[in-house]
Amino acid sequence: MQKLIFTNEVARELSGLIAAANPHGVYVLADSNTVMLVWPYLAADCPALSDARLITVPAGDINKNLDSLSHIWSELQKLGANRHSMLINVGGGMITDIGGFAASTFKRGMRFINVPTTLLGAVDASVGGKTGINFGGLKNEIGAFREAEAVVISTAMFSSLPDSEMYSGYAEMIKHGLLDGEEALTALLAYNPCVHDFNCMLELLESSVGVKRRVVAEDPTEKGLRKSLNLGHTAGHAFESLAMEKGAPVPHGYAVAWGIVVELVLSHMHKGFSTALLRKIAGYVRDHYGVPSITCDDYPRLLELMHHDKKNLDDRINFTMLEAPGVVAIDSIAGEEDIKVALDIFRDLMSM
Amino acid sequence: MQKLIFTNEVARELSGLIAAANPHGVYVLADSNTVMLVWPYLAADCPALSDARLITVPAGDINKNLDSLSHIWSELQKLGANRHSMLINVGGGMITDIGGFAASTFKRGMRFINVPTTLLGAVDASVGGKTGINFGGLKNEIGAFREAEAVVISTAMFSSLPDSEMYSGYAEMIKHGLLDGEEALTALLAYNPCVHDFNCMLELLESSVGVKRRVVAEDPTEKGLRKSLNLGHTAGHAFESLAMEKGAPVPHGYAVAWGIVVELVLSHMHKGFSTALLRKIAGYVRDHYGVPSITCDDYPRLLELMHHDKKNLDDRINFTMLEAPGVVAIDSIAGEEDIKVALDIFRDLMSM
Structure with a gap:
């Protein structure tokens, strides 16, 4: 059963989760927004992420596609991830969907943690284990059911979101x-x-x-x-x-x-x-x-x-x-x- | 638990399996060899396959790649497959690996049956639920663990194989x-x-x-x-x-x-x-x-x-x-x- 953690101390919780999981390498997936607005603060506050390798994809549901997925797989491979590594998905539903699917299928499955950065992502996409990408013009056409190891939900993440x-x-x-x-x-x-x-x-x-x-x-x-x-x-x-x-x-x-x-x-x-x-x-x-x-x-x-x-x-x-x-x-x-x-x-x- | 069926009456067994599964549409995946050497006989002997839609990919492990996978997803989509449909993989380990992965991820998972046409495929690739493709120069780099609904193994399939x-x-x-x-x-x-x-x-x-x-x-x-x-x-x-x-x-x-x-x-x-x-x-x-x-x-x-x-x-x-x-x-x-x-x-x- 996946852990659902509600906290306003994301960095501390993430440190504990990473220490407990003891992965062979930590990888972080962010989009072009969260890499600027969220990742620097998270990285600064969370020593467990100091050696994490960063993978980014362009923001927006239109980029929840096979090209981005293939890019994530390639980066995981180049950066030396293996089936004992861990991927941390930092973003909205687009990032947790595609990152969850990439992790579910890389080397037939590595663990992943979701850190939703939008309210919709936190309330909707963090439970149920639906991962995937859009394909051939249809939403979520390709994917898998696979729950994150943990979902860390902090409302402090939302302070920069538009109304x-x-x-x-x-x-x-x-x-x-x-x-x-x-x-x-x-x-x-x-x-x-x-x-x-x-x-x-x-x-x-x-x-x-x-x-x-x-x-x-x-x-x-x-x-x-x-x-x-x-x-x-x-x-x-x-x-x-x-x-x-x-x-x-x-x-x-x-x-x-x-x-x-x-x-x-x-x-x-x-x-x-x-x-x-x-x-x-x-x-x-x-x-x-x-x-x-x-x-x-x-x-x-x-x-x-x-x-x-x-x-x-x-x-x-x-x-x-x-x-x-x-x-x-x-x-x-x-x-x-x-x-x-x-x-x-x-x-x-x-x-x- | 997947059914493992050893038979020299493949067409009859397949008919029974398809009737019992009652899928929304049957799709057959074959490679450029099995589509000529195996599929015509199977289709002729198995009335349950008379309406099946055929999808083919080029033979050989070198084609167990993202291009072929994307082609299979596209064809399933174009031909109207849904999550209640069934894919029948007719081929060696290359076809059962890539077909199993395509089926595991199309609409987050449809059922599939494997009909191995090589001895190695029958003995090695039909148990264990390993599906996947080669990626970035590495074998089976992307994939999932997912067992076929059934594996139908017939040694009559092997009569045309080289020694x-x-x-x-x-x-x-x-x-x-x-x-x-x-x-x-x-x-x-x-x-x-x-x-x-x-x-x-x-x-x-x-x-x-x-x-x-x-x-x-x-x-x-x-x-x-x-x-x-x-x-x-x-x-x-x-x-x-x-x-x-x-x-x-x-x-x-x-x-x-x-x-x-x-x-x-x-x-x-x-x-x-x-x-x-x-x-x-x-x-x-x-x-x-x-x-x-x-x-x-x-x-x-x-x-x-x-x-x-x-x-x-x-x-x-x-x-x-x-x-x-x-x-x-x-x-x-x-x-x-x-x-x-x-x-x-x-x-x-x-x-x-």
Whole structure:
């Protein structure tokens, strides 16, 4: 079982982990951002990294590809890594995905530790063991399931992130709060992630990652419960794709935040989710994420995109709905007319 | 646990396996040889393969590389494979290694079945779950541990192989016989693999693969017992590399057969392995594998190559030795002078 460590003393924790693992050589993977913004501080504070060899790839999901993977393999080989070495991945989800896959396959597998430097990476990509690269125009087409030896999560890493990055990751935390229960949700809605209160955020994050960890542990092969993690994503992916098509892309987490509101409206209609709570969440989303630029003319395309996302055969679409925070109904069906009504109410709630 | 099926009715067994797996699409990987020599007969006899989509790569270990891997991934993608599809690898160790790795990583893992078409592939590459490609000039540098859903082994596959291929694979079987015990060894030395008695060979092969399977099951992480599979390979790799350096390469199995004799001489010197049996094995090897073209001038280079193979620090080299067939002493040490004496005796036994 991988170690999940929540700390604001990354260097100290890393030193302990490296000493305990006693690897034949330590290698660090960073991208063109984290190599400047994070690595110098980490290297200065962590004596265990003083002999580490650095490997870098260009930042951005577009570089999570075979060229970068091949480069990482080549560098590991040239720098003398072996199957008893250790790779430390310092970056967002792009770096932990590609670095985890490179380590899983170099010499048929060396150990790796993830140090996520984005909120989204910490909350989403650090549990579940999904590693990989994009290939042939498809996301995460090639990869492996392999957990890191340890994930070291520090909220101090996020202090230099732009607000939009913080909100984007926070949308996934709100989703986890909704799956967890009212108490967790209330704590999240009372906080603004851009305040950068390291300790408060660390506590919220630990509880949030715990939700995902429990769900994945109960359903590792994505047969049932794990579908609950899809909350907000059926409508969210449609918003994300539509924005892309219109040439005005939005961050993933923003689309998810809007998708959550739409799917809570459906939950209200089909499962009696509370109006008061729906209004409260919609208010938080409107205040921090703004509103998507859609009109009712966009509905047909949004419905098409939702259909495509789920590969459904008739006019009904599969959602994860909630009766209440913590009370999940996976595989809940809504027809197209219901979804159009939900989109109307969504636009109303967001005061469009 | 993967199914190991020994049969001379490959098409029927494959049909049953495919029907039981009920995959979303069947894909077949073959190389430029097996696509002509094996695939047409298999396809004609196996209705379950009538809709299979064919993917080919050029034959030869030199093509077990990233280009071929990327080609297989692309074809799987273009032909619409998904994580519920199945890949059938029809070929020697090159095809089962690269096909197994491609399947292990496509969409983070689809199922695969191996149909080895060489004796070496059947005896060596079908157990243990090692998949992978060569990279940066090093063999099997990138890969994963992942077992096939099933391995279907038929000796009828080998009828078109040249004699040198048969002897090359048979050397590994003799090694397994030595690790197993006197009875198994006697049966092997009484047979000539180029006679192509399908049923006799199938029985010998089943028993031989069983030896490897038991060893790997007892020591999956190569910490102890699995080192016994290295018998003959320390000296064998040195013969193989020397032949390569002299511009007159020999098949892997030939070098292993000679290496087995050298290491049995050392086993005689250090562990009391029987002289009579040593002479009998040396005779079989001399009659079927001929003799390597070495003189005592080659000893220094052979010793260097053995050192390099084991990365030992002083003048002692680590071997797997035998007290008798089935009585293994892993991590047995011999000094350079002993090895030179053993090489002298080896040349004597081989009547050089």
